[in-house]
Amino acid sequence: MSNLSLKLSGADSTSGAPVYVEVINTELETVAELPILVNSSREIQLEPGKYLIRANLPSGKTISTKAFVTEKPNEVELSFIQSPVQQLEWQDFLGNTSTRTDALKISQFTSTWQRLWSREQQTWKVPEWHSKWKQPRDETAIKFPLELPQNQLQFLQVGGLQIPWHLIALPPGKDLQVLVRPSEYESAFGEDITLAVTSRNNQEAETLLSYLNSGNIRAAKVVGEEFVEKSLRKRFLNPLEAVIGGYYLLKVNTNERLDEWCRKFITQEKWLPDAHLILAWQLLREPEVRINSARSCLLTTVKCGIPIYTQGLRLLFDGLQIFHQNEQNEEIEQALKKIRGYAAAADWSKSLTTFYGHDPEHPEYARITGIPQDTRGLVWLSEPAIAPEQQSDNSPQGILVTLSQWLQNNFDEALQAGYQTVEEIFGSTSLAFRGTSTIKLAKLINLGSGCVVALIVEVNQALEDKIDIVLWVFPYNGQTYLPENLTVAYISGSGEPPKEGRAGSGQLRMRLRLNHRLGERFDFQLTLGDISVTESFVI
Amino acid sequence: MTTIFEKIEAKKPHTHVFIIGVGEYPHLIGGKSPTLDEPMGLKQLTSPPISAKAFADWILKDLNNPDAPLGSVELLLSPVSVYERPTDGQQFAVEAAKMVNITKAFDRWYQRCDAHEKNVAIFYFCGHGIKKADELLLAEDFGQNQNRPLENAINFRQTYLGMANCTAKVQCYFIDSCRQVPDELLKLDGVSSAQPLIAPKLCGYKPRDARILYASAVDGKAYGHRGKVTRFTDALIKSLRGGGSKRDQRKWIVTTNVLSDAVIEILKQENAKTEPKYHQIPVYEAECSYNSTIHLLDRPPKVTVTVGLTPNCASAFAELYIRKGSLVYRERVPPESGDWKEEVEADVYTAYAHFPTGEYQNPDEEDFWADTPYKQVEVRFNVRAIP
Numbered sequence: 001m002s003n004l005s006l007k008l009s010g011a012d013s014t015s016g017a018p019v020y021v022e023v024i025n026t027e028l029e030t031v032a033e034l035p036i037l038v039n040s041s042r043e044i045q046l047e048p049g050k051y052l053i054r055a056n057l058p059s060g061k062t063i064s065t066k067a068f069v070t071e072k073p074n075e076v077e078l079s080f081i082q083s084p085v086q087q088l089e090w091q092d093f094l095g096n097t098s099t100r101t102d103a104l105k106i107s108q109f110t111s112t113w114q115r116l117w118s119r120e121q122q123t124w125k126v127p128e129w130h131s132k133w134k135q136p137r138d139e140t141a142i143k144f145p146l147e148l149p150q151n152q153l154q155f156l157q158v159g160g161l162q163i164p165w166h167l168i169a170l171p172p173g174k175d176l177q178v179l180v181r182p183s184e185y186e187s188a189f190g191e192d193i194t195l196a197v198t199s200r201n202n203q204e205a206e207t208l209l210s211y212l213n214s215g216n217i218r219a220a221k222v223v224g225e226e227f228v229e230k231s232l233r234k235r236f237l238n239p240l241e242a243v244i245g246g247y248y249l250l251k252v253n254t255n256e257r258l259d260e261w262c263r264k265f266i267t268q269e270k271w272l273p274d275a276h277l278i279l280a281w282q283l284l285r286e287p288e289v290r291i292n293s294a295r296s297c298l299l300t301t302v303k304c305g306i307p308i309y310t311q312g313l314r315l316l317f318d319g320l321q322i323f324h325q326n327e328q329n330e331e332i333e334q335a336l337k338k339i340r341g342y343a344a345a346a347d348w349s350k351s352l353t354t355f356y357g358h359d360p361e362h363p364e365y366a367r368i369t370g371i372p373q374d375t376r377g378l379v380w381l382s383e384p385a386i387a388p389e390q391q392s393d394n395s396p397q398g399i400l401v402t403l404s405q406w407l408q409n410n411f412d413e414a415l416q417a418g419y420q421t422v423e424e425i426f427g428s429t430s431l432a433f434r435g436t437s438t439i440k441l442a443k444l445i446n447l448g449s450g451c452v453v454a455l456i457v458e459v460n461q462a463l464e465d466k467i468d469i470v471l472w473v474f475p476y477n478g479q480t481y482l483p484e485n486l487t488v489a490y491i492s493g494s495g496e497p498p499k500e501g502r503a504g505s506g507q508l509r510m511r512l513r514l515n516h517r518l519g520e521r522f523d524f525q526l527t528l529g530d531i532s533v534t535e536s537f538v539i
Numbered sequence: 540m541t542t543i544f545e546k547i548e549a550k551k552p553h554t555h556v557f558i559i560g561v562g563e564y565p566h567l568i569g570g571k572s573p574t575l576d577e578p579m580g581l582k583q584l585t586s587p588p589i590s591a592k593a594f595a596d597w598i599l600k601d602l603n604n605p606d607a608p609l610g611s612v613e614l615l616l617s618p619v620s621v622y623e624r625p626t627d628g629q630q631f632a633v634e635a636a637k638m639v640n641i642t643k644a645f646d647r648w649y650q651r652c653d654a655h656e657k658n659v660a661i662f663y664f665c666g667h668g669i670k671k672a673d674e675l676l677l678a679e680d681f682g683q684n685q686n687r688p689l690e691n692a693i694n695f696r697q698t699y700l701g702m703a704n705c706t707a708k709v710q711c712y713f714i715d716s717c718r719q720v721p722d723e724l725l726k727l728d729g730v731s732s733a734q735p736l737i738a739p740k741l742c743g744y745k746p747r748d749a750r751i752l753y754a755s756a757v758d759g760k761a762y763g764h765r766g767k768v769t770r771f772t773d774a775l776i777k778s779l780r781g782g783g784s785k786r787d788q789r790k791w792i793v794t795t796n797v798l799s800d801a802v803i804e805i806l807k808q809e810n811a812k813t814e815p816k817y818h819q820i821p822v823y824e825a826e827c828s829y830n831s832t833i834h835l836l837d838r839p840p841k842v843t844v845t846v847g848l849t850p851n852c853a854s855a856f857a858e859l860y861i862r863k864g865s866l867v868y869r870e871r872v873p874p875e876s877g878d879w880k881e882e883v884e885a886d887v888y889t890a891y892a893h894f895p896t897g898e899y900q901n902p903d904e905e906d907f908w909a910d911t912p913y914k915q916v917e918v919r920f921n922v923r924a925i926p
Contacts, residue, residue: 024908026887027786028786028886028908029787030785050887064908216800218796218830251825251827253827284741285744289741289742289744294741318696318700318739321696321697321700321739322700322739322740323741325697325739326738326739340672343672343673344720348757349756
């Protein structure tokens with residue numbers, strides 16, 4: 001047998017991260033699998049011959065080299081390419097960066113904001129932003145450090161005029177690094193952003209989490225075994241390492257070591273929802289299940305907040321469902337109802353619990369966009385296009401808008417009456433000004449007491465002198481549903497009695513389809529309580 | 540009952556397969572019966588029964604797992620049709636994929652899977668899928684009852700949790716459906732009223748090598764051309780044929796780990812050929828993976844290799860060779876030019892370029908490992924012109 005020294009080289013920020021490396025012989029058999037820490041070497045013994053050495057990075061990228069092992073000591077170095085974007089090597093290594101070449105710049109997303117949510121005494125508060133902050137310009141991705149109080153559950157929320165309000169759990173580590181970048185793929189809701197948060201000096205645990213999250217269980221096992229073995233020899237682990245190790249052991253189902261891990265590291269982290277959850281599942285996996293204790297741990301998880309890691313949210317939802325299927329329990333039912341809301345709004349592809357919603361207590365599947373009315377603790381990631389206090393002011397009323405002009409690409413009257421493109425209001429793709437058969441414009445309607453709805457008018461040429469019109473009313477300004485009892489009325493110019501509709505509880509939108517001939521006139525009236533707004537149209 | 544195959548030796552491990560393909564939905568848009576008041580934009584589909592049949596064909600003709608030979612196949616299709624078993628031409632009038640038939644077939648499948656620890660359980664569904672918090676798979680008679688629209692939907696997540704009590708240690712779930720969240724579903728409170736095929740239990744958890752391979756990410760769509768096998772099932776069958784295999788102890792085996800990686804990579808390569816709006820991103824979830832064997836290949840799989848030169852114009856003058864040991868395995872000579880793409884049997888090869896007319900310097904030859912069938916190998920020589 002001969003010695004082969006394998007060295008893995010990468011950027012400084014990736015130093016100490018374990019990478020899953022395979023050694024493959026000329027029979028195409030894997031003869032060795034081992035973790036190698038970045039910027040260090042490891043020796044293995046091999047029969048003399050030719051080998052392929054392949055490193056599988058957590059990002060999914062692979063790098064390989066060939067080695068011709070002789071009877072003398074041999075050395076091989078694997079080096080991975082630096083991130084194309086400076087300062088993003090660690091994020092790139094974990095697979096958090098984008099491969100998109102047509103990505104928008106963050107400044108192109110209008111009025112993007114962020115704020116922190118901190119859980120204190122079972123309630124969520126928005127603390128002031130303490131870190132120094134300079135608005136980024138002309139950047140595709142923004143990275144910034146975040147130093148926060150320890151042993152506290154915290155979420156970062158990012159939203160904007162076009163960006164749905166995201167919440168991402170912050171890992172329980174020191175020296176956090178936040179990355180905000182445009183999403184890899186355009187979603188059904190249009191362009192979006194992606195958030196990633198890492199913690200410095202936790203390379204081993206974060207790499208393990210990344211392998212687990214990407215589904216590369218083989219790599220996770222090779223890296224995880226060594227991480228667990230080393231950690232169990234320590235007296236203390238930080239909460240981040242303790243929790244990620246716990247999730248790993250649950251995933252690969254090694255009960256004995258999970259018991260030891262929980263006794264040593266998990267039971268101390270009482271503030272951390274994930275810790276109670278890992279204990280609950282440890283109990284559920286025991287040959288003699290301690291049902292009462294497991295139930296109690298699951299319920300404590302929910303009382304502590306929401307698990308920080310997506311693995312945890314999945315296990316919590318699964319655990320509550322199993323209890324719900326097996327017993328009638330009011331507390332379980334309530335907890336499941338609450339967590340089902342998070343499960344519906346969650347982005348399951350992320351390592352850290354990420355969901356869409358109004359605040360950490362109110363997840364929403366329906367995307368909320370806009371600027372929060374309460375701007376305390378808000379920090380701008382891109383220039384605000386409209387001052388928040390102005391954004392819900394009504395544009396001029398009483399201007400008669402000629403809809404047939406829209407089909408001739410004449411929008412002067414509409415703009416004067418306060419209509420904008422749908423993109424300007426919602427961030428979704430604009431259909432106006434593009435010469436398509438359907439023209440869509442939108443206007444914000446202020447119905448008082450901070451209640452704003454969006455009226456979208458769709459115009460389509462039907463026959464030569466006839467036009468199809470569809471009027472939509474959507475919630476706006478961070479609301480998911482239309483205000484209850486919002487009344488809309490279509491008042492025809494021919495003197496027919498008005499047609500009315502009323503929004504019920506939990507109504508997502510209202511729609512009215514009309515068909516008019518050239519020259520005909522109608523009004524559309526929106527009423528909420530004492531406030532009434534009328535929009536007037538002529539074909 | 541549509542058990543299209545059953546051959547079980549007592550006390551021996553087997554592979555048991557449950558296949559559902561639903562294209563006809565009488566209560567959804569375009570259906571023959573009264574449609575659901577709010578049909579969630581869901582229409583009739585053509586690909587699922589074709590895809591389910593293609594998957595069944597592969598299982599019956601090609602599945603080869605000496606550790607767990609094929610024990611049974613349950614097949615349900617909508618619209619109902621006659622299935623001709625490819626191995627012997629025997630015809631089966633396949634039952635419709637209605638909820639009542641699905642539950643009965645599931646119970647038979649579960650009972651067989653539960654009979655031996657080393658059994659391999661395979662669950663395949665192709666049809667409409669919707670999601671809120673729970674993953675729902677829609678049976679043919681979905682929407683039959685306006686008052687209980689979710690009555691004929693399978694709560695898949697809970698079924699998966701319930702299968703944790705099944706003795707079969709290897710469990711694969713292939714879910715070829717969309718995972719979108721219709722507005723109408725958001726308004727329904729009792730989404731959880733969709734029932735699992737087996738309820739999860741608090742006790743008796745059994746460690747398993749379980750894989751769920753979803754055709755699309757949450758919120759995403761799964762695509763199929765009208766009247767053809769879906770993209771996901773096509774990638775799945777390609778992976779089972781060898782794309783998802785790995786060399787182990789002198790055999791080529793399709794394992795739970797490699798199969799998932801292969802399906803994802805093959806669809807990624809397909810995405811590169813389509814518009815971004817039609818990109819399909821499969822995802823998978825794994826539990827306690829042992830990288831178990833699903834299928835054993837009878838010959839090495841094929842790997843695509845590209846040999847190219849930089850600068851590209853040099854390729855017009857180059858003879859390109861792929862050598863296996865000392866024997867030339869493939870060659871390409873002028874006037875062919877540009878990158879040279881070849882399919883080779885998985886193995887270790889040497890590539891080299893030779894300029895017989897001396898316009899460029901001959902580069903050093905290059906060994907390459909064609910060991911991962913779902914990934915393409917590229918060998919590129921940088922060559923220098925001779926002045």
